[in-house]
Amino acid sequence: MQKKIDLDDFDRRLLQLVREDNLQPARTLADKVGLSISAVLRRLRRLREEKIIVADIAVVNPALTGSALTMHVMVRMEQAGVRAIDSFAREITRHPEVTGAWEVTGDEDYLLKVQVGTMEEYDAFTRRALSEDKGVHSFTTLITIRTVIENDAARRPLRLG
Numbered sequence: 001m002q003k004k005i006d007l008d009d010f011d012r013r014l015l016q017l018v019r020e021d022n023l024q025p026a027r028t029l030a031d032k033v034g035l036s037i038s039a040v041l042r043r044l045r046r047l048r049e050e051k052i053i054v055a056d057i058a059v060v061n062p063a064l065t066g067s068a069l070t071m072h073v074m075v076r077m078e079q080a081g082v083r084a085i086d087s088f089a090r091e092i093t094r095h096p097e098v099t100g101a102w103e104v105t106g107d108e109d110y111l112l113k114v115q116v117g118t119m120e121e122y123d124a125f126t127r128r129a130l131s132e133d134k135g136v137h138s139f140t141t142l143i144t145i146r147t148v149i150e151n152d153a154a155r156r157p158l159r160l161g
Contacts, residue, residue: 010034013033017029026044062115066117067115067117069143070114070143071122072114073113073126073139073142074142075109076137076138087135088133089110095125097114097129099115100112126139
């Protein structure tokens with residue numbers, strides 16, 4: 001089990017600000033949280049070293065990159081053994097259409113987020129990645145009609161402690 005990291009109000013505010021926009025200059029962050037630039041840089045370095053901040057990423061608009069259709073796919077494995085689960089986890093990461101994957105509890109074993117441009121692309125993906133995988137017992141597809149919240153960092157306060 002990972003050790004819980006103690007965060008103060010400055011850390012929480014910095015995390016909220018970089019979740020909203022991680023390209024803000026240290027001077028801007030310092031002004032917003034009421035610390036010096038060097039204190040902000042020290043704190044951000046510590047948050048990265050302690051793996052609280054694990055990545056600095058760009059959120060891409062799928063509609064503008066040819067991946068406007070989002071599917072959530074619930075996958076049930078033929079056998080729930082560790083080997084089958086781990087094998088599927090390794091294999092599914094090789095498909096660029098999969099933009100999120102979670103091992104879950106309940107009747108299903110995995111939840112996948114799949115982004116494609118057309119239903120034909122989705123059909124090709126399911127044939128290649130799911131139907132031909134002998135370890136997959138079944139899968140159910142939920143098609144996203146509209147996104148209500150994707151990256152909710154700007155909408156809700158961060159609660160870590």
